[in-house]
Amino acid sequence: MGRRTGTSWWMLCIAFGLLALAQVGRSQDASVIAQGQYLARAGDCIACHSNPGDKPFAGGRAMITPFGTLYSPNISPDPVTGIGTWTSDQFYNMMRTGRSPSGQLIYPAMPFAAYTKVTRADDDAIFAYLKSVPPVHQQNQDQDLRFPYNNRNLLMGWRTLYFKEGEYKPDPSKSSEWNRGAYLVEGLGHCSMCHTAINALGGSSASSAYQGGLIPMQEWYAPSLTSNREAGLGEWSIEDISDLLQAGVSKRGAVYGPMAEVVYNSLQYLSDADIHAMAIYLKALPSTGETAAPTETETQDKLRLFPLGKKIYEAQCAMCHGLNGEGRGWDFPPLAGNQSIQMTSSVNPIRMVLNGGYPPGTIRNPRPYGMPPFAQQLSDEEVAAVVTYIRTAWHNHGAAIQAHDVNVLRPAPLN
Incomplete structure (x- = not known):
């Protein structure tokens, strides 16, 4: 009797042990x-x-x-x-x-x-x-x-x-945060795939990494992350970079187009620590690719279009973005000093004026304010005028554009 009881006790212990191991395995x-x-x-x-x-x-x-x-x-x-x-x-x-x-x-x-x-x-x-x-x-x-x-x-x-081919190798001369940011940006984030120009073979040069480029077939320009004339982040705070990546909006601007999808599907779900690490790495990218001074033609276009653009801006845009382009917090980003307005490529601001759009709805910004479309309200010349105005007013250093630049991006009329 005692032997059977002892045997049963050991079998019960074994059973509980196996159950515990199974629970650990499931966990x-x-x-x-x-x-x-x-x-x-x-x-x-x-x-x-x-x-x-x-x-x-x-x-x-x-x-x-x-x-x-x-x-x-x-x-x-x-x-x-x-x-x-x-x-x-x-x-x-x-x-x-x-x-x-x-x-x-x-x-x-x-x-x-x-x-x-x-x-x-x-x-x-x-x-x-x-x-x-x-x-x-x-x-x-x-x-x-x-x-x-x-x-x-x-x-x-x-x-x-x-x-x-090969796994990311940490740089021992850099901090653990920088290396974590590099691992995410260069690896899973594959940020260079959009922010580096693609050549006729569908490849990109390492020497031009993160210097910006038009995304093929999408007609959105992924700005340079190395030039402070575009989206270069050397002048941004870590907080502003983190806000833009995780919330889709910041005091410096908002994301639209393909980048809005990235924030919506991906970046909003990353931890604060990982977003902070990515911001540290991106801010440390070397500064390159400054833009050239406006040409004589661009200067003349500005003189011609600026008065009309100012009139349209004051009637249509100042209510949200401020009379002097100062913006209103996250809801309506500033236009004065906004690099995304001043880039060499004018594709993105033209598309925003024509088509409007919303930043992504994110955990930190669940009800974003949007930009209305003006394609049906403004002619090509009027869009060119207002985009020229916001690119050159308030000490912005963008160049003037022409009606032709607008026309090629204008959506086809519905039948």
């Missing part, structure tokens, strides 16, 4: 999945791998490029159409090398040149999260690229020129 799994969700947001995976309104990570989003249309793949854990049968090794190798499990070269619309910098532990966490989301059975679409870009073998040349 660790949940922690890894939560970390993976955070990192997937940092990488903005959902933006490309989901159509707005459709099920997350089902793929099929059309991405129009100068070379044709690419369709993002299904990365839900469906075993037939998604990544349900992938192993963590296969996922890591894809992120690091830009090759699918079958060895097929991946088109660089996926920023594997940045994702290669991500650590194995972080890749494993992202994979664990993707395996935990609901599977979606949706077939992948064939890529629709023009000849010769539909020949994947040509990607070997692109990779030779523009791809360097």
Whole structure:
């Protein structure tokens, strides 16, 4: 009797021990999945791998490029159409090398040149999260690229020129915050993909990193992060940079267009510490790429358009942005001293006057104020006049624009 009781007691202890170990395992799994969700947001995976309104990570989003249309793949854990049968090794190798499990070269619309910098532990966490989301059975679409870009073998040349495989290596001469910011900006954030000009081969030069460029097919200009005449952050406070990244608005301005999507899908969910680290890294980027002085033609255009632009501004814009462009806090950003108004490229301010828009609704700014469209109200000449005015008034150093610059960006009339 005593022996059986003792045996039962030991068996009960073993059972409780196994249960405790299982609970620890489940807790660790949940922690890894939560970390993976955070990192997937940092990488903005959902933006490309989901159509707005459709099920997350089902793929099929059309991405129009100068070379044709690419369709993002299904990365839900469906075993037939998604990544349900992938192993963590296969996922890591894809992120690091830009090759699918079958060895097929991946088109660089996926920023594997940045994702290669991500650590194995972080890749494993992202994979664990993707395996935990609901599977979606949706077939992948064939890529629709023009000849010769539909020949994947040509990607070997692109990779030779523009791809360097390898995990991010911390700079021991920099602070831990700077290195964390560099890891996020250069890796999962893949910020250089938009803020560096893309050449005819779809690549970008390391020597021109973060010096700004027109985003192909989207007609939005991603400003230089190194020039204080554009979006260079050397004159910004860490607080203002952090606010812009996380809230989408700051005392210095607001984000619109593609950057608003990045803030909405990704940056608003990052921790204060990670946003602070990114701000430190971005502020430390070397200053380059100052703009040239206005030409004689631009000076004459300013003299011609300035009076009309001032009249339109005072009638349509001063109520929100202030008579002297001083703005009103986060709700209506200042125009005086606003680098995004003064950049060499006038694409963004023209588009805002024509189409209006909203900063993203974020956790820190859930009900943003918007900018009304003026495309139906103002002619090309009038838009050119008011944009010239805000680019050159109040000691702003932008250049004048012409009606033609407006016309090429004006939305086509509805039938």
